[in-house]
Amino acid sequence: MQPLANITPLKPAPRAGAIKVGNVGQVFKTSTQDVVALSDISLEVKPGRFVVLVGPSGCGKSTLLMMMAGLRQQTSGTILINDAPIPEPDPNRVGVVFQEASLFPWLTAEENVEFPLALRGVAKAERRAKAEDALKLVGLEGFGKRHPHELSGGMKQRVSIARGLVQDPPVLLMDEPFAALDEQTRMTMGDELLRIWAATGKTVVFVTHSLTEAVYLADEVIVMSARPGRIVDQLTIPLPRPRTYEMLSGDTFGTLRDRIWRHIRKSA
C-alpha cells in the first residue's frame, strides 16, 4: 500500500465544475457603518452550464464572483467549487476573466497568457505550447508576439479569456468582460465565447448589464435585487443552441428580456 502523500493528485473528473452557494452573506465594515452587500444568496450551478448574473449596479455581482474565485471570503454561508470550499484563489479550479485593461501592458499577448503557468514554474517550452493552444482556441493564432496596446479591445479580451483558460480550470468566472467593447464587437465576442464554451465544456458564470447579452448567452439567468443583494428570480432560457442572431427578434427572447427588466426596474 502506498503512503497517501505520494499519490499524485487525480485529474479533475471530466464533468467537474459544480458550484454550490449556500446562504451566503457579505457585510462590509466601513468606518461609518456596516454595509450589507449580499444577503442569503443560495444557488447551484451544474457542471458545464452557462449562468449569467444580472442586477442593478452595486447589488453585489462582483462581490459574489470574487467570493467564488476565493479572492474574498464571505461573512456567512458556504461556497463550494467541485464540492470543496475555496478559502483562497485556486487557478486549477477557477479561472477569472476581468473587465478590460487587466492584461499586463509590459508583456506580449503570449506572455500574458503564460503568466499563470510562469507563476507555477512550468518550463518555458511547455508554457509556450500551452499559450499557443489557448490563443488558437480564442482565434488569435499568430498574434502572440503583440503587446496589448497593439491589439483591439475585442482582441485584448480574447487574450484575457485565453489566460483564464490556459490552466484548463473547470470553472470560468467572467465579470463584465465585454463591457468596454462596442456593440458589434460585443455581439461577435458573445458568439466567440459560446463557441469556446461549447468546445471546452467549462462551467461559466458571467456578469453583465446587458439584458440582451444575458438572454443570448445563458442557459440560466439569475436576477439580483438592489442592496442588499438577493436573488429575486431565476430563469431557464429555453432557446436552442447554437444561438443565432434571428432569435433576438423572436417572441421568446422578448418575453424573457421583459421579465428580467421588470425585476430590475422595480429594485432600481
Place this chain on the structure above:
Amino acid sequence: MAGSLGIKVARIVIVVAVFAAWELLSRTGMVNPRLLPSASDTLATLWELLQRSSVRNDLAVTASEVLIAFILAVPVGAVIGFAIAENRYFAEVAKPLLFFAFSIPKSIFLPMFILVFGVGFSQKVGFGFFSTIFIVIMSTTTAVESVKVDHLTVARSYGATPLQTAWRVYLPSMLPVLLEALRISMIFNLTGVILAEMYASRDGIGHQIATWGENFQMKQLLAGVVMIAAIAMTFNELVRSVETRCSHWRT
C-alpha cells in the same frame, strides 16, 4: 521622433547662437570682458585646465562622490518609500512629515554635516545622500501608487506569492515612474555634492570653482561651469540610456 533631423539642426543652431552671442557681448565690450571673458577664451582655458592633473583629480573626486551618494541613496530611499506606500499606518504617520522635510532647503543643514563628518569625502557624500533620499522616497511612494489594483487582483487570482507579485507586477508597473525619478534624483544629488564642495572642501571641482570665484578668475570660473554642465549632462544621459533600454523592454 519624426522630422528629427530638422529638430537636431534647430538645437545645434540654438547652442551655436548662445555661444556666438556670448562671444559678441564680450568681444565688443558691451559687457566688461573682465566680468565675462569671451567664449573662445573660456574654451581655451577649459582645454588648458583639463591638461592639469590637479583639475583632473578634482573631477574624479567629484564624480566618485556623486556616484557613491547616488548608489547609496537610491536603494535606501526606494526601500523606505516602498515600506511607506505599502503600510497604511506608516504612510499616514510618515507622509506629511516627509513632505515637510522635503520642502526645507537642504543647504541649511550643511554646517551640521561638517560638524559630524568633518571636511572631506564622507561629508560630501553624506550631504549628497541627504539631498537625494527625500526625492527618491517620494517618487517611490508615487510609483507604488501607480500600480493598478486590477493587475494585483489578477496576480492574486492566479495564486502569485508576495515575491512573485513584487517581481512580476510591482517592479514592471513602477519602472517608468522610477526611471524618471532616477534622473531627477541625479540632479538633486549632483547639486548636493557640488554645494557641499563649494561650501567647505579641500578638493573636488565645486571647491575649485568657489576658489576661482573668490579670486575673481573669471575664465577659470566659467570653464568650471562648463565642466559641471558636462558632468551633469553625462550623468543624465547615463540614466536616460538605461531608461530607454528599459522602456523598450517594457512596451
